[in-house]
Amino acid sequence: MQRPDELDYISRMLEMARANRRDDAPSITHAPVDAYISQERFEREVQTLFRRHPVVVAFSAQVRKPGDFVTSTDTGQPILVVRGKDMKLRAFLNVCRHRTATVETKPCGSNKRAFVCPYHGWSYDLTGKLVGITDGAWFGDIDRSAHGLKQLAVAEHCGLVWVVPTALQEGQSADIDLDAQLGPVKADLDSWDMSGWEVQSITPIRPRMNWKLVIDTFLELYHFRYLHGASVAPLFLDNITTYERRDRHSRFAVAKTTLLEIDKEPREKWRLLDHAVMLYNLFPHTVLAYTADHCGVFTSYPISPDEALINVTVLVDPAVRATKHEDYWKKNQDLILAALAEDFAVGASIQANFRSGANVVQTFGKFEKALGWYHKEIDDALSPGRPATN
Ligand code: FES
Numbered sequence: 001m002q003r004p005d006e007l008d009y010i011s012r013m014l015e016m017a018r019a020n021r022r023d024d025a026p027s028i029t030h031a032p033v034d035a036y037i038s039q040e041r042f043e044r045e046v047q048t049l050f051r052r053h054p055v056v057v058a059f060s061a062q063v064r065k066p067g068d069f070v071t072s073t074d075t076g077q078p079i080l081v082v083r084g085k086d087m088k089l090r091a092f093l094n095v096c097r098h099r100t101a102t103v104e105t106k107p108c109g110s111n112k113r114a115f116v117c118p119y120h121g122w123s124y125d126l127t128g129k130l131v132g133i134t135d136g137a138w139f140g141d142i143d144r145s146a147h148g149l150k151q152l153a154v155a156e157h158c159g160l161v162w163v164v165p166t167a168l169q170e171g172q173s174a175d176i177d178l179d180a181q182l183g184p185v186k187a188d189l190d191s192w193d194m195s196g197w198e199v200q201s202i203t204p205i206r207p208r209m210n211w212k213l214v215i216d217t218f219l220e221l222y223h224f225r226y227l228h229g230a231s232v233a234p235l236f237l238d239n240i241t242t243y244e245r246r247d248r249h250s251r252f253a254v255a256k257t258t259l260l261e262i263d264k265e266p267r268e269k270w271r272l273l274d275h276a277v278m279l280y281n282l283f284p285h286t287v288l289a290y291t292a293d294h295c296g297v298f299t300s301y302p303i304s305p306d307e308a309l310i311n312v313t314v315l316v317d318p319a320v321r322a323t324k325h326e327d328y329w330k331k332n333q334d335l336i337l338a339a340l341a342e343d344f345a346v347g348a349s350i351q352a353n354f355r356s357g358a359n360v361v362q363t364f365g366k367f368e369k370a371l372g373w374y375h376k377e378i379d380d381a382l383s384p385g386r387p388a389t390n
């Protein structure tokens with residue numbers, strides 16, 4: 001985030017807190033309940049957003065050195081991401097071209113020279129090339145060059161690794177245009193540069209909620225006073241949040257109680273993260289939450305219309321990490337997970353109640369406008385005729 005924006009956010013939130021105002025949209029908005037429960041809609045979302053669109057599947061910290069790799073089935077596709085000897089990051093379908101077994105069965109590892117399929121021992125190098133067929137002299141004629149691992153488009157930026165989870169066709173680029181994908185948010189991510197940050201923890205959770213309902217829980221502060229009274233609410237002012245739509249994404253700062261003391265410091269020393277948490281909703285499934293000493297990365301993946309997987313990841317600058325004891329990070333993680341347990345308990349009740357017939361729409365208040373934006377962007381992406389983003 002650029003310095004003028006940082007000061008502007010602080011000033012706006014101070015003004016809102018003092019005047020007891022909210023950052024309002026002109027009117028309330030809605031999202032249809034059917035969008036959270038329809039099987040047909042769910043399948044379209046998976047096929048469009050989790051097959052044709054770049055999604056976050058890993059972190060640069062997991063694949064820093066040549067031979068480092070990570071596997072993921074979070075999107076529903078079997079994905080292998082590996083750093084080559086040439087330092088290039090590549091991604092593949094983690095599927096053997098012989099008889100379709102999973103090639104790499106470990107979640108991550110390092111110093112890999114080749115991936116060897118556990119079924120009949122076919123081997124692939126770090127570029128996905130088929131380099132070994134066991135009993136090759138007797139197997140029969142096969143064009144090895146046409147039986148490499150199926151490649152996926154991949155990109156990394158600011159510590160996050162995106163993949164488009166559909167196999168590339170002949171001639172398609174393995175790069176993802178992140179300038180187009182991230183739009184105006186890319187400059188923000190640059191400014192928070194997390195490319196050298198480490199993974200402090202990754203916690204997978206399987207809430208009984210639609211994957212979009214999981215994202216909804218992050219997009220407003222309205223519920224904090226009521227739902228998080230015993231966990232994180234005491235740290236924050238009541239619903240003092242700035243919202244900005246940034247292309248398909250949004251960004252917003254949420255004010256902590258210490259903001260009201262900021263006048264004691266000279267303006268040139270004002271730092272947003274000392275008095276607020278800065279959030280980004282990266283379309284379609286990732287929320288970043290920057291605090292003074294870490295970034296929470298929340299990635300939501302669809303399992304079924306009524307169930308999601310969310311990975312709760314804490315990324316930390318190694319220089320900052322070294323200044324604090326492990327207990328500090330454990331407590332930090334516990335606090336995040338306590339708040340999420342509260343969110344996902346009520347979220348499960350919402351998901352269960354969707355079929356009760358009480359509501360045909362979810363209603364978003366004027367200060368819940370980031371939810372309205374989010375669901376509009378999802379709708380637009382699913383609309384026929386909209387060009388694929390990659
Ligand atoms: S399925 Fe991989 S070697 Fe046979």
Ligand SMILES: [Fe+2]
Pocket residue numbers: 217218223227228339343
């Ligand atoms: Fe919450």
